[in-house]
Every structure is written in C-alpha cells, then in structure tokens.
Amino acid sequence: MGFEPTDEMLGQARQLPAGLCDHCLGRRFARIGESTNEERGAAVRRAMEGLGEARQPAPVCPICENIFKELDAMAAASVGKIGQMEYSSFLVGSREEREVFELEEKLGYPEHLKNEVNRELGKRLEALTGKTVDFERPDLTVLVDTRLGGLELQVAPLYIYGRYRKLERGIPQTRWPCRACRGRGCKRCGGTGKMYQTSVEELVAGPLMKAAGGSGHALHGMGREDIDARMLGNGRPFVVELERPLRRSLDLEVLEAEINALAAGRVEVEGLRPSGLDEVRALKASRASKTYLAQVVFDLPVPEEKLKLLEKTFTGLQVQQRTPERVSHRRADLDRTRRVLEFRVEAPDSFRIVAEAGLYIKELIHGDGGRTRPSVSEALGVGCRVLALDVVETGDWGGTGDGKGVERLPGEDKADPARQPEE
Numbered sequence: 001m002g003f004e005p006t007d008e009m010l011g012q013a014r015q016l017p018a019g020l021c022d023h024c025l026g027r028r029f030a031r032i033g034e035s036t037n038e039e040r041g042a043a044v045r046r047a048m049e050g051l052g053e054a055r056q057p058a059p060v061c062p063i064c065e066n067i068f069k070e071l072d073a074m075a076a077a078s079v080g081k082i083g084q085m086e087y088s089s090f091l092v093g094s095r096e097e098r099e100v101f102e103l104e105e106k107l108g109y110p111e112h113l114k115n116e117v118n119r120e121l122g123k124r125l126e127a128l129t130g131k132t133v134d135f136e137r138p139d140l141t142v143l144v145d146t147r148l149g150g151l152e153l154q155v156a157p158l159y160i161y162g163r164y165r166k167l168e169r170g171i172p173q174t175r176w177p178c179r180a181c182r183g184r185g186c187k188r189c190g191g192t193g194k195m196y197q198t199s200v201e202e203l204v205a206g207p208l209m210k211a212a213g214g215s216g217h218a219l220h221g222m223g224r225e226d227i228d229a230r231m232l233g234n235g236r237p238f239v240v241e242l243e244r245p246l247r248r249s250l251d252l253e254v255l256e257a258e259i260n261a262l263a264a265g266r267v268e269v270e271g272l273r274p275s276g277l278d279e280v281r282a283l284k285a286s287r288a289s290k291t292y293l294a295q296v297v298f299d300l301p302v303p304e305e306k307l308k309l310l311e312k313t314f315t316g317l318q319v320q321q322r323t324p325e326r327v328s329h330r331r332a333d334l335d336r337t338r339r340v341l342e343f344r345v346e347a348p349d350s351f352r353i354v355a356e357a358g359l360y361i362k363e364l365i366h367g368d369g370g371r372t373r374p375s376v377s378e379a380l381g382v383g384c385r386v387l388a389l390d391v392v393e394t395g396d397w398g399g400t401g402d403g404k405g406v407e408r409l410p411g412e413d414k415a416d417p418a419r420q421p422e423e
C-alpha cells in the first residue's frame, strides 16, 4: 500500500515549519504505508498544491539543512575511508543536534532525523559495497555528524582466543611500560620504554599483528602468574585483542605455528580461534581454580611427619589474605578469603597446591608478615618461602567463543599490569 495523505494529516502538515524538504515533511508521517519519507513528503506537497496551498521547499531545509542531498557523497567518502580494510558487516550511526531532536519531539515526529539518515546512508553503503548492516556486532561503524556532515570510522577490534604456556621465568604476561618514563624510553630502560624486554603478550601478538595489520594490541588472560613463575600444563586461557585490524580472516593454524617457532623455549600457544568481547568478559570473571607446584626452602630443618600434617591442615582451608606487601603499591589494600582446595607434600621441599582463583601462593607459604593467615610458616613455626613456582594446571572455565568482535565499551580497561592480580 502506498501512502495517501488524509485530511487529518494535511491539517498536521500545516502545523509544520515552512520550507521543509520532502524527507523532513514526509518523516512527520513515517511508518504509514509502504513508502519512503521522501515519497510521503512529495505526496503531502502535491495534495496541498491541489488545494491551492503551495509549500515549496526552502533553499536550505530548516530541519536537516539538506543533509539528504549529501548522502551519495557521504557514502562515497565512507567507502574511501574504509579503503582496503577487510570487513563483513557495518552499521551507520549519527550524532544529532539536541535542538533538532527537541523540535521534532515538539512537532510530533514518529521518527527522528538521525534514524532516517542512518537508514538512507546504510542503503547506499549496502548497494556500493555489497556488505550488510549488522545492528549487534558490526565490524565497522560509520559515524555521521548530521550538522557538520563529518564522518568517522570506528573499527571493531579483532579478538583471538587461545591458551599459552610460559616455559621461561622472568617474562611478564603483558607489556610492562617502564616506571621511570612511562613508555617513552629513558636511560633506565635503555630506550625501550619497557621494564622487561618482552612479554607473553608481545610474543603472541607479534605475528598476529603482522598478519592483521592492526594499530595496537592487548592480552586479556584468565588471571596472571607472577613474572618469575612458569605457566605449564594445559596452559592459561587468554584472548588477544587487535585494534583497528586491516585484515580479519587470518590463518590461525599457520600463525600458531609461527608464534611457537619465534617464541620457542619461552612461550607456546595452542588452540587459536576467533573470539569476542563476551568471551573476554567471561574470562575476566572466571573463578576457575589453578594447580601450583611450589619448590620451598625452610629456615630450619622440619621433620617429615610434621610436613605431612600440612596436607590435613591446609586441604579445604579458608585463608584470610590481605593484599600482599609486594603488590600493595599498585593494588587496593583489602582483605579477602580464598580456599585451598588441595594441599599435597610431594617431596620434603615441594608442595602441590590446588587453590581458588586469586589466592597468592607465595604469601600462603611465607605468611607475608602476618598479612596471610594461616600460612605454612605459621603452621610449622618455621620460616618458609618459595624458591620456584609453577602453575601446572588451570581449571575448566566453561569458555564459549562466538567468533565475532564487538566494540570496546566506554570505560572498559585494557590489559593493564597494575589492575590485574598476580597469583
């Protein structure tokens, strides 16, 4: 059914400002009949002319300032901005002036200018590019400023899931900017801008960045191990985020082999596959347990039967832990309770510990000057500390992975060493 203006509609049209373009005249009657707003506006104009009421469009439409005449050029400009970037879906979004919005509300418009601009530009882009609009998770978002006609391109990051093992001690999980220069490069860091030469993040993201052509990267891990701890066993789940990728369809099998060859002996990854922001959130929220192997040393010899008692004492025990001294300069000072799920004395100097996520293992052993209670030192009455720590298994976290990237939400933090607990 086309659009036929009724007498009532003509009465409503008489209340509108003079000089509207067909789009803005017709938008007052949006969603009535199967027409475009432009066709509705033209029909209203013809009907009024038939009644001897000429309503000519002004040279500049008082609502849209003729933005609809610029849409073809904007579509072409968008395609130019997108350039060679690979994407499968897009969305058009608009910023609209508050006065326009309020005027349309006052005049009883059932649809706002920005919605029509989004739809009309979206149609043109679909025709030009052959890609489709995705309202949920577009690879690209074209942002239009309806008043200035400016265009901005937002590019959804590319997310890749995998598990990593860290075979060498002394490598941080994420790139750690130099404390003295905050990354600019100084004497202390030898101009690298970093506290450590490399990181799991850099070793993993390097080949991915080269393949995707991104502008930056972040690594989101399911927790993190100490810099001097190894991460062994089944590895730690992570998602690498690549910002503003030029290419999205990567051969992850080939890249996995490339990462493992370049990082041989230090880091290895497995099971790379596409991921998304939902999975990053799930990973961050995961409370999956971890299994540790701690090599320890005592201040005084401890008889073996006394050591064996630790298994009974600590298995299933709730531990009160105040933020450790060693991380207190960058983490909030708070008390928390974490459970030791299993404690096994594997050898006189080696404990196997299964713990809830977030329990600090070194402090569980040495007690951190009473900040962690109870501790192994306290239970034995003998000073005890960790010589070497390995994470040997991460518990099942029930991850999904939907293969699609979405935009970063405002205020969401990047992988930041200062904001993540070590274990």
Ligand SMILES: [Zn+2]
Binding pocket: 020, 021, 022, 023, 024, 025, 061, 062, 063, 064, 065, 066, 067
């Ligand atoms: Zn207009």
Ligand SMILES: [Zn+2]
Binding pocket: 178, 179, 180, 181, 182, 183, 184, 185, 186, 187, 188, 189, 190, 191, 193, 194
């Ligand atoms: Zn520096």
